Amino acid sequence: MDNRAIGIFDSGLGGLTALSALRELMPGENIIYFADSARVPYGAKSKKELMAMARQDLELMASFSVKLIIAACGTVSSNASRILESFPVPTVGVLKPGIRDMSLIPGEAPLGIIATQASIRAGAFRRELERLCPGREIIDLPCPRFVPLIESGHTGEDDPELKKAVEDSLAAAKEAGIAALLLGCTHYGLIAPAISAFLGEDVKLVSASRSAARAACLRLEQNGLTGGSGETLYYTSGDAGEFSAAASRLLARDIKARQLPVMEIKS
Numbered sequence: 001m002d003n004r005a006i007g008i009f010d011s012g013l014g015g016l017t018a019l020s021a022l023r024e025l026m027p028g029e030n031i032i033y034f035a036d037s038a039r040v041p042y043g044a045k046s047k048k049e050l051m052a053m054a055r056q057d058l059e060l061m062a063s064f065s066v067k068l069i070i071a072a073c074g075t076v077s078s079n080a081s082r083i084l085e086s087f088p089v090p091t092v093g094v095l096k097p098g099i100r101d102m103s104l105i106p107g108e109a110p111l112g113i114i115a116t117q118a119s120i121r122a123g124a125f126r127r128e129l130e131r132l133c134p135g136r137e138i139i140d141l142p143c144p145r146f147v148p149l150i151e152s153g154h155t156g157e158d159d160p161e162l163k164k165a166v167e168d169s170l171a172a173a174k175e176a177g178i179a180a181l182l183l184g185c186t187h188y189g190l191i192a193p194a195i196s197a198f199l200g201e202d203v204k205l206v207s208a209s210r211s212a213a214r215a216a217c218l219r220l221e222q223n224g225l226t227g228g229s230g231e232t233l234y235y236t237s238g239d240a241g242e243f244s245a246a247a248s249r250l251l252a253r254d255i256k257a258r259q260l261p262v263m264e265i266k267s
Contacts, residue, residue, distance in 0.1 A: 001227035005030035006216065007061035007069040007089075012040040012151050012238075014187030014209075015072030016250055018094070019232070021213035022070070026220070030228035032064050035247075037238025038262040041147040042075040043116025043185070049265055050118060054080035056263045058087050067225050068092065070216050074184040074208055075116045078124035090219065095124055097215040098182055098208030103132035105180040105204060110137035112173040112203075115184030117142040125184050139176050143169045143188070150187045153246065157193040166191070166198045173199065180204040190250060237262045 006022065008015050012035050019033055036042075036057060042050060054076045061069045069091040071077055071084050077093030084091045102111060111133065113125045120126075120142040129138055145165040149155075154162045173181060181199065183189050186209045196205060220226050234257035236243040247255040 002067050002225040003030065003227045003229070004065055004067040005032045005228070007032050007034070007064060007066035008072050009034040009036065009057045009061055009069070010072040010186055011035070011042040011075070012037045012147070012187070013190065013246055013250060014147070014150070014185060016247060017186050017189035017207065017209035018070055018072035018213050020251065021207070021210040022216060023232075025213055025217045026226065028228050028230050029226070030230070031232045032061070032066060033232065033234050034060060034260070035234070035236040035238065035243055035257070037236045037243055039237065040151055041116065042073060043118045043144060043147060045118060047079050047118070047122065050076060050079040051083060052265045054083050058083070058089070058091065060260075060263070062089050068216060068220060070212055072186045072209060072212065074125075074186060075118045078115070078119040078122045081124065092212050092216045092219065094184070094186060094208035094212040096128065097211035098184060098206060099125060099128040099132065101211045102129060102180060102182045102206050105206070107179050108136065109179035110139050110176045112176070112178035112181040113138065113140040113184050114143050114170070114173070114181060114188060115140070116147065117144050119184055125182070137176070139173050139178055141169060141173060143185070145169060146191065147185065147187045150190050155190050155250070157197055159194070162191060162194050166194050170195065170198055178203060180206055182206045182208060184208050234258070235260050
């Protein structure tokens with residue numbers, strides 16, 4: 001038994017989808033969640049900035065003596081994969097688990113990927129899916145409007161601003177007749193109902209957050225690292241009150257986050 005916590009980090013609220021998925025699979029584990037809300041969105045940052053931020057986020061998680069880290073951020077996973085894979089603490093990103101599950105979608109219809117601008121620009125999601133599904137058409141789309149809307153509270157399926165953003169952003173995917181859509185940014189799971197309403201029920205949504213949670217669960221079980229008391233601690237680099245209110249609304253329970261200093265990117 002290993003009672004150390006599992007660390008989860010994201011740029012903001014999106015990683016809560018991974019936390020929820022992990023909590024369903026492993027209710028007894030201790031979890032430490034960090035939202036780098038002061039620097040959201042990550043998707044607008046350069047690759048150099050993202051690599052520096054990935055190191056900082058990982059080192060922060062390691063300072064809590066966690067036994068495993070989930071990088072619940074598609075932008076970090078697609079731009080700093082080597083940093084994640086070489087970090088001393090076992091780390092699971094959302095890219096490879098999500099693409100692995102996506103590759104299991106049967107048929108010949110195109111497969112869709114949505115993620116942040118930085119993730120799509122990096123091309124890692126597309127390359128990995130092309131490797132596993134050679135010859136299958138892939139539609140990958142950046143959705144820069146989603147994260148700011150989600151962070152500002154526009155998550156309801158009937159929210160007019162969100163509906164317009166979904167329609168504009170996913171028109172090409174709908175027109176292509178995709179069989180499935182990978183939610184490559186963990187934030188996007190928070191607006192899955194709005195996405196599904198636009199694309200139709202026949203289009204399967206694959207959550208990179210859930211895929212990463214399953215991969216983390218398997219890794220812990222295989223290595224005998226399970227154990228804990230079910231405690232969850234929340235930290236943010238942004239306003240603790242604002243994050244606590246938003247997280248409480250999304251998780252439907254009272255959340256009290258603690259504020260940590262904003263980390264500076266050193267050149």
